[in-house]
Amino acid sequence: MNFTPKQIFTNVVTRKILIVAYVIFGIWEYCWLYIGQSNFITTAYTYSLIGIVMYFLLLKVKASPNVFLIVFSIFFSLFAAEFILRFIVRYPISYGEQNGMSYVLPDRYGEFGNWRFMYMKSRKDVHTLEFDSGEIRDNDCGEYVYPDDTCNALGFRGKLPDKSKKITLLLGDSFTEGAGAPADSSIPELLRKQLYLIDTSSDVLNAGIAGNDIFFDWKMVHKLKDKYELKTLIFVLNTTDINDVATRGGNERFLPNGRLSYPKRPLWEPIYALSFVSRLFAHNVLELDYNLQTTQERINEEEIAIKKIVLLIKNDIAPWTKQKGLDLLFVVHPLKHEFEGNAVIYEKLVFLLRGIDGLKVIDCMPELKKQASSEDLYWKLDGHFKPAGYNIIAKVVIDSCYR
Numbered sequence: 001m002n003f004t005p006k007q008i009f010t011n012v013v014t015r016k017i018l019i020v021a022y023v024i025f026g027i028w029e030y031c032w033l034y035i036g037q038s039n040f041i042t043t044a045y046t047y048s049l050i051g052i053v054m055y056f057l058l059l060k061v062k063a064s065p066n067v068f069l070i071v072f073s074i075f076f077s078l079f080a081a082e083f084i085l086r087f088i089v090r091y092p093i094s095y096g097e098q099n100g101m102s103y104v105l106p107d108r109y110g111e112f113g114n115w116r117f118m119y120m121k122s123r124k125d126v127h128t129l130e131f132d133s134g135e136i137r138d139n140d141c142g143e144y145v146y147p148d149d150t151c152n153a154l155g156f157r158g159k160l161p162d163k164s165k166k167i168t169l170l171l172g173d174s175f176t177e178g179a180g181a182p183a184d185s186s187i188p189e190l191l192r193k194q195l196y197l198i199d200t201s202s203d204v205l206n207a208g209i210a211g212n213d214i215f216f217d218w219k220m221v222h223k224l225k226d227k228y229e230l231k232t233l234i235f236v237l238n239t240t241d242i243n244d245v246a247t248r249g250g251n252e253r254f255l256p257n258g259r260l261s262y263p264k265r266p267l268w269e270p271i272y273a274l275s276f277v278s279r280l281f282a283h284n285v286l287e288l289d290y291n292l293q294t295t296q297e298r299i300n301e302e303e304i305a306i307k308k309i310v311l312l313i314k315n316d317i318a319p320w321t322k323q324k325g326l327d328l329l330f331v332v333h334p335l336k337h338e339f340e341g342n343a344v345i346y347e348k349l350v351f352l353l354r355g356i357d358g359l360k361v362i363d364c365m366p367e368l369k370k371q372a373s374s375e376d377l378y379w380k381l382d383g384h385f386k387p388a389g390y391n392i393i394a395k396v397v398i399d400s401c402y403r
Helices: 003-012 012-034 040-060 066-089 108-115 187-198 213-226 240-248 269-274 276-284 295-323 337-339 345-354 388-399
Strands: 136-140 145-152 166-171 203-208 229-237 327-332 361-363
Touching: 012 040, 012 269, 040 269, 066 229, 066 276, 145 187, 145 240, 166 187, 187 203, 187 388, 213 229, 213 240, 213 295, 229 295, 240 295, 295 327, 295 345, 327 345, 327 388, 345 361, 361 388
Parallel strands: 166 203, 166 229, 229 327, 327 361
Antiparallel strands: 136 145
8 A cells, every 4th residue: 555745744653653763863862862972963963952942942832833933933043053063164163073973971971981882893992902803994094094904913904013022112193093194194103113023033013902092002011011022112192182181181090890981071072073153162262272162261271281191101101111111202293283383282292301311202292393284294174194194203213213
């Protein structure tokens, strides 16, 4: 029997099925929001839910057709603004959303992250280091596409080193992992090629993972120290480490049960995650930054974060590597906006690291500055290095340490 669209929606059984499906879908979307992720589907569902509630409220108060028209004109205008801001203007958009991912609520993500990763063998589970059997993924952030990019058995990018050799371990975030370049053009892989020519008894392991910070890196060292004979630790840092520590905390985030606990964020952040209109209000009226902080709050948090990083290096990393007889190196590189001008926090980080007694620090800014423009080194939207940028940093490390 054929049904018209009107008959489908007026049929009692069909209507009940649609209502149940709508409710279940909403529960699913809001569960993801509750554990820390929001995307446009969640926003669209929220608008549809608000629209349905408004419709029945207006019916209940017996509003006139003109009131219906005014209310829903405003409502659809707001939704159109959401769409335009998100997909056309693309402001104010988070880094993850810029690259096609969801908005992440850090405190929720920290609270539930390990619980999820416990059941999803994920390369991003840096704290518990669940081993993969290897996966194929597209290293694609819109501006660059490198298909068939394989993670190794430890969930890292690139080849696993020879266990019979002494290992140079590179730790860091997506810049160490090599986002923006093919796997054979990452800093660790470029370093491996040169080391093979200089020292055949050594090999390199790329332990960089997108989103890592130095406290995760330090946890990673202790996960890997019994798997390989370590020779050198190279920490690749940038100012996102400061922002990450300010957002996530230092060692206090790691709970005894293996889970994470991030500092609490504003209770209204889910509204910010869902609505671009609310983001305009937060940034332009309340004058908050992307961490939902005022300028002074951000400065205070950055000061605390830098102190935590310096203390971690002075009290834990440097003494441990000295006790174990390992070489220790810190490589600091600028982000795109720092290369182009505003490098106050970057310079402060380099200055404080060089103030730690006996610490070897490489500042990559001078060598990068020899390039004509940031376009030669960085992807315009994504902000990661192009292969040319990674080549320069690898060359700086090689020239400073191995030649």
